[in-house]
Amino acid sequence: MSRESREVIRVANIVKDFRPGFGLRRKRVLHGISFSVCEGEIFGFVGPNGAGKTTLLKVLMGLIRATAGEATILGCDVHETEFRRHIGFLPENPYFYDYLTGREILTFYAKLSGLPRAQRADRVALLLGWVGLSSAANARLRTYSKGMLQRVGIAQALVHDPSVVFLDEPMSGLDPIGRKEIRDLILRLRAEGKTVFMNTHILSDVEMVCDRVAIIVSGRITYEGAIEDFLEGDQRESDVVVAGLRPETGVQLEEKFGASLRGHGDRIEVRTADKNVNPMLGAILEAGGQVLSVTPHRVSLESIFLSAVEQDRADEKERER
Amino acid sequence: MISPALIWTIATNTVREAIRNKLLYVLLFFAIALILAGALLSSLSYVESERILQDIGLAAIRLFSVAIAIFVGVNLIHKEVDRRTVYTILSKPLSRTEFLLGKYLGLVLTIWMQMAVMVMAFAGVSLATGAPLTPTHAAAFFLTGIELALVVALATLFSSFTTPMLASFFSGGLWFVGHLTRDLRDLGAASDLETVQRLTALLHRVLPDLESFNLSIEAAHGLPVVASDLWLPLLYGGGYVAILLVAATALFGRRDFR
Structure with missing residues (x-):
């Protein structure tokens, strides 16, 4: 508008x-x-x-x-x-x-x-x-x-x-x-x-x-x-769910892309703070991994709302002092 | 610019609310029952049974009409604010003055309609028992109608800024005192103290003189009335109502609906 x-x-x-x-x-x-x-x-x-x-x-x-x-x-x-x-x-x-x-x-x-x-x-x-x-x-x-x-x-x-x-x-x-x-x-x-x-x-x-x-x-x-x-403007991190990821590839993702890995068995969730996930996806595919899903996380209205309320409570305590 | 059409829309809806309110039918029923009971009571008397019948009937019409006027009037504005119906209504192109005048007019029309039913019952009982019906009766009912318009204006004024309980107390109290101000003035005039004379004269001027609207004695005794007995109270009542409604709209216009 x-x-x-x-x-x-x-x-x-x-x-x-x-x-x-x-x-x-x-x-x-x-x-x-x-x-x-x-x-x-x-x-x-x-x-x-x-x-x-x-x-x-x-x-x-x-x-x-x-x-x-x-x-x-x-x-x-x-x-x-x-x-x-x-x-x-x-x-x-x-x-x-x-x-x-x-x-x-x-x-x-x-x-x-x-x-x-x-x-x-x-x-x-x-x-x-x-x-x-x-x-x-x-x-x-x-x-x-x-x-x-x-x-x-x-x-x-x-x-x-x-x-x-x-x-x-x-x-x-x-x-x-x-x-x-x-x-x-x-x-x-x-x-x-x-x-x-x-x-x-x-x-x-x-x-x-x-x-x-x-x-x-x-x-x-x-x-x-x-x-x-x-x-749209405040996307912070993305979660990529991968199958068939070898351990050495996981270490590579941590070192090269600053990713954090969690999960067990064949399904691993890779979280990256990088807005552009394409290079990391390329590395996963090259190493024979299979990308099951990519979920971008963004700052929600709820998080802005909650932080505004928390900030107000902190200000209120400050004023009371 | 006041819109008569908007005032009429609010007024007709207020009348419709009263017509659909079962409690008012109960009050009306008791009023008519009392008028009919007058016929029974008057038959127990050997003397002036017709006068007793009409005294009871006239008093019943006046007292029940005033009771209904105060009972409904004190809730008139308060209920709208309390139940927040006023929020949607005042968001429309309608001023608070138009709203209040519409509510007032609607209640006056309602009270007059109810009074008309009681008057018909009174006329029916009078005709059935052979008691005389004279033009003075019509004059008495006309002035009672003006008095009721004034009582509704009093209730509307108090309803515009206070609770129904206090508004009932103030309106009922002023109605009661309003029937004594003339006696109070006459009593004060007989006093030797100038301060008392001035104070009672002032009270008579400021408070409503509701005895101006009372032709019960003339009606019950079939005494004739002249034109000035009607138009002077009409002017007085109209002026008093106008002042009360100006005050009510001023108070209502300044209110915050929290």
């Missing part, structure tokens, strides 16, 4: 303080958060529980006011209302009026979103189909399961065909099939040119669907970048 694309979401030095209770000292939960999201991107906002992900999303939705800083969506201040015709929002563990049916609740949100009357019924029926709720459309929401309510939440976020969609833990409460369907839905949104901002702590989902990611820990962004930057 080109960074020259139109900036759709801009967050500049957002600070948020909360007072935990009357007479208690203010607690800072967001420490000057800044980033931007461009048109057509799927942006993953990743962090552990309590990191400030939902708080930032609430600032963007105008549900809470930032103590300092500026946030705009589609060039409009987040406290304006008119631009919200172009945005959709799925909160974490959404709750809806349970006395309404699936069809009634989507019609209600369609009305609030300003969808013209002539389009409402068709659009609602389409969305119910997208999220797999057509057969339950006329049942009251109080009879829905958690996963079904999550699907209603996604449908209401998309009912007015917004160009920017904010999803807070969209896979929450869904079974593996439901998660895959929602992932496919997000990818469909990208194909339609929509911008998606996704709060999550499920890293595999981020790796599968996001273009860019920011990691937030204790109210501070510790990493921000394109997914491919670390999925």
